[in-house]
Structures are given as structure tokens and as C-alpha cells.
Amino acid sequence: MTEREPRAARRGRPRQAEVARLAGVSQTTVSLVLGGNKQGIVIQEATRARVLEAARTLGYVPDPAARRLAAARNNLLGVFSFTATFPTAVEHSYYRFLVGVEQEAAARGYDLVLFTGSSSGGAGAGAPGALDRVRLADGCLLLGRHVPTEPLRRLVADGFPLVSIGRREEPEGLAWVGADYATASAEVVGHLAGLGHRGVLLVREDDDAPASADRQRGFVEGLAAAGLPAPDGTVVRTARPAAEIDAAWVRARYAEGVTAFVAEETDTGDAWRALTSAVAGAGLRVPDEVSLALLGSPSADLSGQPEPTGFDIPRAELGATAVRLLTDLLADPLAEGERPSAGLVSCGFRPGVTVAPPPRRAAP
Amino acid sequence: MTEREPRAARRGRPRQAEVARLAGVSQTTVSLVLGGNKQGIVIQEATRARVLEAARTLGYVPDPAARRLAAARNNLLGVFSFTATFPTAVEHSYYRFLVGVEQEAAARGYDLVLFTGSSSGGAGAGAPGALDRVRLADGCLLLGRHVPTEPLRRLVADGFPLVSIGRREEPEGLAWVGADYATASAEVVGHLAGLGHRGVLLVREDDDAPASADRQRGFVEGLAAAGLPAPDGTVVRTARPAAEIDAAWVRARYAEGVTAFVAEETDTGDAWRALTSAVAGAGLRVPDEVSLALLGSPSADLSGQPEPTGFDIPRAELGATAVRLLTDLLADPLAEGERPSAGLVSCGFRPGVTVAPPPRRAAP
DNA sequence: CGCATCAGCTAATGCGTATTAGTCGGAAGG
DNA sequence: CCTTCCGACTAATACGCATTAGCTGATGCG
Numbered sequence: 001m002t003e004r005e006p007r008a009a010r011r012g013r014p015r016q017a018e019v020a021r022l023a024g025v026s027q028t029t030v031s032l033v034l035g036g037n038k039q040g041i042v043i044q045e046a047t048r049a050r051v052l053e054a055a056r057t058l059g060y061v062p063d064p065a066a067r068r069l070a071a072a073r074n075n076l077l078g079v080f081s082f083t084a085t086f087p088t089a090v091e092h093s094y095y096r097f098l099v100g101v102e103q104e105a106a107a108r109g110y111d112l113v114l115f116t117g118s119s120s121g122g123a124g125a126g127a128p129g130a131l132d133r134v135r136l137a138d139g140c141l142l143l144g145r146h147v148p149t150e151p152l153r154r155l156v157a158d159g160f161p162l163v164s165i166g167r168r169e170e171p172e173g174l175a176w177v178g179a180d181y182a183t184a185s186a187e188v189v190g191h192l193a194g195l196g197h198r199g200v201l202l203v204r205e206d207d208d209a210p211a212s213a214d215r216q217r218g219f220v221e222g223l224a225a226a227g228l229p230a231p232d233g234t235v236v237r238t239a240r241p242a243a244e245i246d247a248a249w250v251r252a253r254y255a256e257g258v259t260a261f262v263a264e265e266t267d268t269g270d271a272w273r274a275l276t277s278a279v280a281g282a283g284l285r286v287p288d289e290v291s292l293a294l295l296g297s298p299s300a301d302l303s304g305q306p307e308p309t310g311f312d313i314p315r316a317e318l319g320a321t322a323v324r325l326l327t328d329l330l331a332d333p334l335a336e337g338e339r340p341s342a343g344l345v346s347c348g349f350r351p352g353v354t355v356a357p358p359p360r361r362a363a364p
Numbered sequence: 365m366t367e368r369e370p371r372a373a374r375r376g377r378p379r380q381a382e383v384a385r386l387a388g389v390s391q392t393t394v395s396l397v398l399g400g401n402k403q404g405i406v407i408q409e410a411t412r413a414r415v416l417e418a419a420r421t422l423g424y425v426p427d428p429a430a431r432r433l434a435a436a437r438n439n440l441l442g443v444f445s446f447t448a449t450f451p452t453a454v455e456h457s458y459y460r461f462l463v464g465v466e467q468e469a470a471a472r473g474y475d476l477v478l479f480t481g482s483s484s485g486g487a488g489a490g491a492p493g494a495l496d497r498v499r500l501a502d503g504c505l506l507l508g509r510h511v512p513t514e515p516l517r518r519l520v521a522d523g524f525p526l527v528s529i530g531r532r533e534e535p536e537g538l539a540w541v542g543a544d545y546a547t548a549s550a551e552v553v554g555h556l557a558g559l560g561h562r563g564v565l566l567v568r569e570d571d572d573a574p575a576s577a578d579r580q581r582g583f584v585e586g587l588a589a590a591g592l593p594a595p596d597g598t599v600v601r602t603a604r605p606a607a608e609i610d611a612a613w614v615r616a617r618y619a620e621g622v623t624a625f626v627a628e629e630t631d632t633g634d635a636w637r638a639l640t641s642a643v644a645g646a647g648l649r650v651p652d653e654v655s656l657a658l659l660g661s662p663s664a665d666l667s668g669q670p671e672p673t674g675f676d677i678p679r680a681e682l683g684a685t686a687v688r689l690l691t692d693l694l695a696d697p698l699a700e701g702e703r704p705s706a707g708l709v710s711c712g713f714r715p716g717v718t719v720a721p722p723p724r725r726a727a728p
Numbered sequence: 729c730g731c732a733t734c735a736g737c738t739a740a741t742g743c744g745t746a747t748t749a750g751t752c753g754g755a756a757g758g
Numbered sequence: 759c760c761t762t763c764c765g766a767c768t769a770a771t772a773c774g775c776a777t778t779a780g781c782t783g784a785t786g787c788g
Contacts, residue, residue: 013499013524015774026738031776039777042735059518061499065438066774068429069743076477095459106480111497113440114476116466129425133475136428136438154425158377379744390768395746403747406765430744433773 014058023047023054030055034062035072068136077105077326078137080115082144094143097165100319101141108327113137131155139326141165141319142174161329163322167210167342175329175340177322181211181295182218184311184347185262188293189222191309191349192260195357197291198228199258203271206239215264215295241274247281254284259358265296265310272298272308287356297350309352318345378422387411387418394419398426441469441690442501444479446508457631457663457679458507461529464683465505472691477501495519503690505529505683509573509631525693527686531574531706539693539704541686545575545659546582548675548711549626552657553586555673555713556624559721561655562592563622567635570603579628579659605638611645618648623722629660629674636662636672651720661714673716682709 016030023030025047032041033051054060064074079101081094105112115133131151134140139161142152147164152171155162167178192200202219204212216235223230238244250261261279263271272294276286284290286306294310321343334340380394387394389411396405397415418424432438443465445458469476479498495515498504503525506516513534519526520535531542556564566583568576580599587594602608614625625643627635636658640650648654650670658674685707698704 013522017774027775028738028740028777029736031774032737035776037776041737044736047736059496059499059522061496063433063438063774064440064500065429065432066743067776069427069433069745069773070775070777071743072776102478102480111500112478114466114478116470116475132425133428136432136475154423381744391745392747392768392770393766395744396767399746401746405767408766411766427744430773431746433743433775434745434747436746436773 013063014060016060016062019051019054019058019060022058023050025051034060064136068138073330074136074138075110076113076137077101077110077323078113078115078134078140080131080134080140080142082142082147096315097143097319097322100316100321101165101323102319103316104320104323108323110138110323110327115140135160139163139330141322141326142168159333161326161333163326163329165318165322167214169210173340175325175342177318177325177343177345179211179313179318180344180346181214182221183344184349185215185218185295186222186225187349188262188295188310189219189228190226192262192291192293192355193222193226193228195291195355197260197358199253199256200228200234200260200262201253201258202235202262202264203241203245203275204235204237204264205241205266205268205271206237207266212264212266219262219295241270245271245274245278247278247283250275250278250282250284250290254282254290258290260291260293260355262293262295265294265298269299276305287354289359291355291358293352293355306354307350307352309355310350311347312350313347314345321345377427378424379427380424383415383418383422383424386422387414389415398424399431437502437694438500439474440477440501441465441474441687442477442479442498442504444495444498444504444506446506446511447480457661460679461507461683461686464680464685465529465687466683467680468684468687472687474502474687474691479504499524503527503694505686505690506532509571509575523697525690525697527690527693529682529686531578533574537704539689539706541682541689541707541709542574542578543677543682544708544710545578546585548713549579549582549659550586550589551713552626552659552674553583553592554590556626556655556657556719557586557590557592559655559719561624561722563617563620564592564598564624564626565617565622566599566626566628567605567609567639568599568601568628569605569630569632569635570601571630576628576630583626583659605634609635609638609642611642611647614639614642614646614648614654618646618654622654624655624657624719626657626659629658629662629677633663633666636666640669651718653723655719655722657716657719670718671714671716673719674714675711676714677711678709685709 016034017027019034020027020030029043029047030051032043033048034055037043064076067074079098102112113136115130129151131148132155134155140163142162142164143166147168147170149170152162152174156171156173162174164174164176165178166176168174168176189200200223202216204216219235220230223234236245253261261275263275265272275292279286279290279292286292287309292308294308296310297312298305298308325341325343329340380391380398383398384391384394393407393411394415396407397412398419401407443462447458466476477498477500495512496519498519504519504527506526506528507530509530511528511532511534516526516535516538520537526538528538528540529542530540532538532540553564564587566580568580583599584594587598600609617625625639627639629636639656643650643654643656650656651673656672658672660674661676662669662672689705689707693704
């Protein structure tokens with residue numbers, strides 16, 4: 001046989017040892033120069049320069065796995081999605097987070113590793129241990145609605161730096177960033193009240209997501225803050241908006257003095273859709289006769305319609321915030337038992353064109 | 365000081381060694397049972413069971429970093445994009461590639477590392493060595509029209525597995541996958557000719573990307589195949605379509621007997637935009653009086669407009685094909701001097717609504 | 729002048745796993 | 759009865775890097 005090469009025939013990918021040989025120093029010195037050298041060991045400028053030069057010539061890049069194993073940093077941030085990150089369906093919104101994540105990570109000198117949790121086959125799938133791949137990175141962002149709590153709990157318990165994008169209660173001790181739906185919703189209500197609306201109503205779907213609950217809470221608080229009444233029926237919760245929110249219903253509410261309808265944004269956008277068509281069906285003009293507001297961003301298929309008043313979820317900013325939180329965690333890991341911080345990012349008010357002062361008319 | 369623990373305070377996380385101790389076997393045996401055991405070494409069923417049991421009790425989870433270090437491969441595919449920011453926004457045409465890339469990579473058990481010309485560990489875009497960071501992955505996909513050849517040449521020379529998405533001539537020996545623009549363009553011309561058009565013209569931007577060249581070649585070949593003349597001026601190449609392609613120009617061409625205008629799709633979409641507005645400005649109706657075709661997919665901001673006739677670039681499929689090519693390369697590296705393979709993926713014809721038979725009128 | 733000090737390196741290890749050479753007791757074969 | 763072979767493991771080592779002990783020659787100091 002031939003001269004046995006160092007296993008996988010040195011396919012490019014130079015090692016520190018090769019850099020060392022070229023620079024005429026030891027591997028240790030190379031590590032010292034190129035790595036952190038936290039120990040503050042003194043290296044002569046000339047030597048240092050030679051090493052850097054050699055590294056450049058060879059195009060040396062540290063092996064993340066080796067670095068990681070040697071208990072050091074990778075400069076890699078993981079992004080684990082429980083569904084495909086680049087969804088085929090464009091309406092799916094995860095990619096919006098990613099733009100913020102990407103920018104912020106780049107700005108901080110981190111590269112991103114995409115771990116795809118879902119989909120078929122390979123290392124993916126719900127295969128046990130799928131989530132554990134993220135240990136290759138220094139820390140990881142979590143993206144997606146449905147998350148297997150158990151494996152997560154393990155990572156959290158081990159003190160692996162994790163930040164969830166989107167509020168998450170479940171694994172105790174998990175850091176997260178989320179949009180401040182409550183404040184934003186209250187703000188929308190405040191805006192309506194400021195214009196003179198006295199009868200304001202919320203239509204929400206039958207869904208227990210924290211995001212929905214937060215919106216409702218904000219809505220109610222907004223009413224209270226504006227000194228508006230919140231009689232029974234102020235929050236309408238329905239599983240089938242299309243069926244229950246119709247022209248007759250709108251007319252009835254209008255007759256009772258309701259001049260503004262607020263809908264929550266959901267995956268489907270059904271609440272808003274039902275509301276707009278019901279109002280149109282009732283022959284009421286928007287915003288001259290009734291005002292409409294949407295607690296969230298309109299879904300993509302509504303792009304032709306007049307822009308709803310409401311708020312926008314700053315997804316990119318959320319992504320960026322998550323990266324900041326994560327890198328902070330990396331720089332300064334939690335002490336034993338310390339509660340992780342969480343971040344609420346505020347949503348921007350979107351003026352839109354579906355809200356105006358209420359019509360003047362006889363008091364009901 | 366306290367009893368010095370094995371460095372990073374045994375954060376729970378059991379090792380194979382601990383499993384081994386509990387099961388009363390060696391670490392090797394544990395690795396054999398829990399790992400792949402590709403070598404087909406025989407282990408007694410009883411032993412195997414004991415190991416599995418021990419692993420379960422301790423909650424053993426393999427360390428991916430160690431695993432990858434030992435296997436001399438990271439299961440990471442890089443995606444390097446030569447754009448300012450990583451094309452994570454759907455609006456960006458590259459996004460479509462990513463959906464295919466992600467799917468195929470996941471299916472093959474690879475994770476993705478995202479590199480941007482500008483990220484790269486803070487090294488900055490054109491910074492020498494920015495591209496070297498991709499060496500951290502097992503292989504890398506290249507995305508973008510204009511690519512700095514020099515740094516690439518290095519990687520290619522080192523035998524680092526690379527696949528370009530989009531045809532690329534430049535660094536000799538670079539593998540690529542590309543859309544078959546030539547055939548698709550010829551097909552569009554054939555379609556026009558079949559409807560009776562005799563005067564057909566191509567508007568392209570002033571750009572030397574292979575993608576542009578391929579389209580022009582296909583266009584010219586299409587004319588030849590249909591037996592149509594290709595006098596001087598049949599291919600209009602302009603750096604400023606908006607300025608040079610105007611109503612007067614269109615009228616003049618129309619007077620000369622041109623009944624169909626073909627534009628190439630580019631990053632900017634300028635050629636097509638200029639063409640449509642010039643035709644509109646000339647008062648010519650599409651497709652009754654003139655036919656328009658677009659060699660590519662309309663950019664997202666044109667989604668309101670009537671659908672252009674032309675062809676679609678199967679971006680997701682291209683991405684997937686690129687991943688396949690790359691993983692093949694990984695499994696079976698090129699021998700010294702061997703030419704890499706390349707793959708052409710065919711584009712689908714898109715009927716659209718901007719093409720019709722030419723109007724009947726007196727011969728010019 | 730002898731010895732501690734220090735600057736500037738290098739040799740040796742460890743991280744957790746996969747792989748490659750064994751090792752060892754017994755069954756088969758001559 | 760002595761090899762050979764085989765089944766079932768284990769010891770040793772490599773992977774690439776960071777870190778921790780040195781180690782060496784020059785300088786300082788009393």
C-alpha cells in the first residue's frame with residue numbers, strides 16, 4: 001500500500017499543525033495567536049505576524065467541532081425550527097424573523113447554522129436527539145409553534161444557551177423574546193377612544209395561544225384606561241367567524257352604539273375577513289360610518305385591500321433582539337438557578353385607513 | 365480550593381464512559397451499541413441490552429461535536445451568498461433556491477451554515493479570507509450572479525467541494541447547476557413564431573452573466589430554428605433600459621414590422637418594466653397589437669400585472685439539485701484533475717397572457 | 729557570581745466519540 | 759495435543775483544538 005496519509009487525504013482544509021509548520025512554530029503558538037489567548041501569554045509581534053501570514057496563505061479556518069469539543073467558542077449560532085425554515089408557502093412568516101436574525105448575527109460576527117427539525121428523513125424528523133444537534137453551536141434560537149418540551153427541558157437543564165422567538169411558557173427557565181401584543185392592542189383601543197368612539201368591540205377566534213390572550217388583555221386594559229365601558233359581549237369569541245359575524249349581527253351592534261370593531265390577527269385571518277365582509281354586507285361605509293382595526297399585520301392575500309389600522313409585529317426586530325439576548329447569554333451565562341431574562345418588543349402602530357372619528361348621530 | 369472536577373463541571377450530561385461503567389463494559393462497546401457500528405462487530409444480545417438500559421437510565425445523549433470531530437465531517441453544508449445581505453426575504457429571488465436547498469439538505473441529514481459576503485465573522489464583504497470561512501462546512505453552495513473569481517479559484521484548487529447555483533464558467537473546475545435558459549428561450553421564440561410572428565426582438569441588459577448570454581444564444585437559435593431572420597438590431601443591449609426603450613422606439617420598431625418583444629429577466633427587472641411601459645406609452649395594446657414575452661419569472665413587485673408569457677426558472681428544484689450534486693461530491697471526491705459534473709435543469713414554459721397572434725396588417 | 733525572574737515558546741494533555749488493532753477463552757481441525 | 763479460527767470484547771489511538779505545565783536563554787539583583 002501507499003504511504004498512509006493522515007486519514008481522510010488532506011482535502012484542503014488546513015489544520016493548525018500545518019499553519020504551524022509553515023510558520024515555523026508549534027501548534028500551540030498557532031492556537032495562541034489565532035484563538036482567543038485568554039491566558040494573556042505574550043507572543044512576539046514578529047512571530048504573531050508570521051503565524052497570521054501563514055494562516056492566510058493556507059486559508060485556515062478553525063474546525064467548529066474541535067473548537068467546541070475543546071470547550072471553546074464557535075462563533076456559530078444555531079437556529080432550530082420545528083418546521084422548514086424556508087417555507088414553501090410564502091404566507092408562512094418565519095423567514096421574516098430570519099432576516100433580523102441574519103443581520104444581527106452578521107453584525108456580531110456570528111455565522112448561522114440552520115437546524116431543521118421537521119421534514120422527513122435524515123437527521124431531521126422527530127428523531128430523538130434531533131434537537132441535540134444544536135449543541136454544535138454556541139447557542140441556539142428556537143423558532144416555531146409546536147415544540148417538543150421534553151428534549152428542550154434537557155438542554156435548558158444543562159445550561160445550554162437558548163432563546164425562543166415567541167413567548168413560551170413551557171420549559172421552565174427558557175429565555176424568550178416576544179411581541180408586546182398587550183400594549184399594542186391597548187394603544188389601538190386608545191387611538192379609537194381618542195377619536196371619540198365609545199362603543200368598541202373585539203372579535204377573536206377560539207384559540208388559546210398566548211398571543212391571543214395577550215391581545216384580549218391589552219384590549220380590555222385599553223378600554224379601562226380610556227374610561228370606556230366593557231359590558232358583556234365586548235369580546236366576541238367565535239370558532240367560526242364567517243358564520244357568526246354577518247351583516248345582521250353588525251347592524252345590531254351598530255344600532256346598540258358600537259362604532260368600532262377590532263379583530264385579532266391569526267394564521268387564517270378569518271376574523272378580519274369576516275368582519276370586513278359583514279360590514280360591507282350591512283351597507284356601512286368604512287371608515288365614515290364604522291371604524292375597523294386589526295390587531296396585527298394583514299395577511300398577504302389581503303394586499304389589495306385598503307390598509308387596516310392596527311399594529312405591525314416587528315418580526316425582523318424580534319429576530320435581532322433574540323440574537324442580542326442570546327449573545328448576552330453567551331457572554332455571561334446564567335448562574336445556577338438564575339431566571340433568564342425575557343424581552344418584549346413593542347409593535348409599531350399602523351395608521352392605516354380604516355379608522356376615523358365616529359359618525360355624529362343621535363345618542364342611542 | 366475544591367476538588368477539581370473534570371473541567372466544565374459535569375453538567376449532568378453523562379458520557380459513554382459513564383454508561384460503560386454502569387453497564388460493566390468498555391467505552392468502545394458503548395460506542396458500538398449506541399453508535400452506528402458500521403463495522404458489523406458482533407455484540408451479544410444480553411450485553412447490548414445492558415448497555416441500552418444503562419444509557420436510558422443515565423439519559424445519555426451523544427455529543428455532536430465529539431461525534432463530528434471523530435468522524436472528520438461536520439454534516440454541514442455552507443451556503444454562501446454574494447449579496448449584501450443574505451437573501452432571507454421572500455421578495456428576493458434567491459429565496460426560492462433556499463427552499464429547495466433546505467429541503468434536500470434536511471432529507472440528506474445535513475445542516476446548513478449561512479454565509480454572507482458581508483457577514484463572515486466580521487471580516488467584511490470583499491475582505492480577503494471572507495470566503496475562506498466556508499471551509500468550516502463540509503462543502504458549500506454558491507449563490508449570486510457576480511462572484512469574485514480569485515478567492516474561489518483557491519478553494520477549487522484545494523479540492524474543496526463547491527457547487528455554484530447558476531452556471532459559472534470562471535473558476536475552471538467549479539461544479540454548477542443551472543437552468544437551461546437557452547432551450548427555454550428558444551422555446552419561447554418558437555412559440556411566437558408558431559403564432560405567426562415574423563419580427564421578434566430581444567431586449568437585454570448590459571451584463572455579461574452567463575445567464576444573459578445563454579438566453580441570447582437560445583433566442584438566436586430559436587429564430588434560426590423557426591427560419592426567422594435576425595437582422596442587426598434584433599438583440600438590443602442597453603445599460604439603461606428605462607431611458608433607451610421608450611414609446612418612440614417601440615413605435616419605430618413596430619413600424620418596421622416587429623410584432624413581438626422579448627425581455628430578459630434580471631435582478632432588477634428593468635428591461636421588462638421599460639418594455640411594458642414603453643409599449644403602453646406607444647398606445648399599443650398587449651397582446652392584440654404586440655406580444656411581449658419575458659425570459660424568466662416576473663419579479664414580485666409586478667404581481668399585480670397581467671402574467672407575462674415566458675418561462676419559469678425551477679428555483680427550488682435547482683437548489684435541491686445543487687445539494688444532490690454537492691453531497692455526491694462529498695461522498696466521492698473528484699480525483700486529481702477530474703472534471704466536475706454540471707447539471708442543467710429545464711425551465712417550464714409559462715403560457716401567460718401577453719402573447720397572441722400578430723395583428724393582420726399590410727406587409728411593411 | 730549565583731540564583732530568582734521573566735519573556736517567549738513548546739510538549740503534553742484533555743475534550744467525547746469512532747475506529748483500529750489487538751486480547752482471550754474456547755471450539756474446530758489436523 | 760497443538761495450531762487456527764472465531765466470537766465477543768477491550769485497549770489504544772486519532773480527530774483538531776485549547777489549555778496547562780514546563781523549558782530555555784536572557785536579564786536583574788544582591
